[in-house]
Structure formats: structure tokens, C-alpha cells
Amino acid sequence: MERRDGILQITLHTNGGSLQWGGTPHEELPQAFHDIGSDPDNRVVIMTGSGDAFTGPPGTRESRPKRSPSQWDKTYREGKHLLMNLLDIEVPMISAING
Numbered sequence: 001m002e003r004r005d006g007i008l009q010i011t012l013h014t015n016g017g018s019l020q021w022g023g024t025p026h027e028e029l030p031q032a033f034h035d036i037g038s039d040p041d042n043r044v045v046i047m048t049g050s051g052d053a054f055t056g057p058p059g060t061r062e063s064r065p066k067r068s069p070s071q072w073d074k075t076y077r078e079g080k081h082l083l084m085n086l087l088d089i090e091v092p093m094i095s096a097i098n099g
Contacts, residue, residue, distance in 0.1 A: 001032075006043030008036060011050055018051030018098075026078050033085035045089060048096040 001010045010032070014020040036042060049055065067075070 001036075003042065006041060007046065008039075008042045008044070009046045009048065010036070011048050012054070013050040014056070016050060018053045018056035019049050020056050026075065026082070030078055030081035030085050033082065033089060037085060037089040042089075042091050044091055045093040046096060047093060049098050052098060054097045 001008060003009070012019040012025070019025060036045060
């Protein structure tokens with residue numbers, strides 16, 4: 001994230017390329033959106049990605065172990081907080097989507 005003159009730019013990526021959706025962004029974005037929405041110095045947010053696409057393909061299903069009910073509960077809570085915290089950002093948000 002980088003902010004200048006109240007304009008916050010957040011670039012979603014995995015190792016400099018397109019964001020690979022999975023557990024890490026699912027865990028980290030709720031807190032990031034909370035921090036963005038709670039910071040009074042943000043006047044506008046620009047969200048973009050790097051690489052040729054906004055997001056790349058997630059990991060393959062074969063590489064993921066089966067989830068327990070408690071793991072699904074965690075995923076549900078993270079997703080709920082991700083959306084709630086995104087909606088709590090009360091400044092204008094521009095999404096510059098690649099791909």
C-alpha cells in the first residue's frame with residue numbers, strides 16, 4: 001500500500017504477478033480493509049492488481065487437503081469480515097482492473 005495526499009493505492013499481487021487467490025489473501029484482506037476504513041487520512045482508495053490479470057487461478061484442488069468443519073467455520077468468518085470491512089470503507093474506492 002502507498003498513500004500520497006490522501007490517495008491510498010493498494011496493489012494486490014503474489015510475488016509481483018497476478019494475485020493467486022487462496023488462504024493467505026483470504027486471511028489478510030479482512031484486516032487490511034479494516035485498517036483502510038479506520039484511517040481518517042484516507043480520502044480515496046485505488047485498488048488494482050499487478051500482472052496481466054486482476055487475479056490468477058487459485059491452487060489446484062488436488063493440492064488442498066480436505067477441510068474440517070472448524071476450518072470451514074474459519075473460512076466463513078474470514079469471508080464475512082472481508083466483505084463487512086470492505087463495505088465499511090466510507091471513502092470513494094476506484095478499482096482499476098487488469099486483464
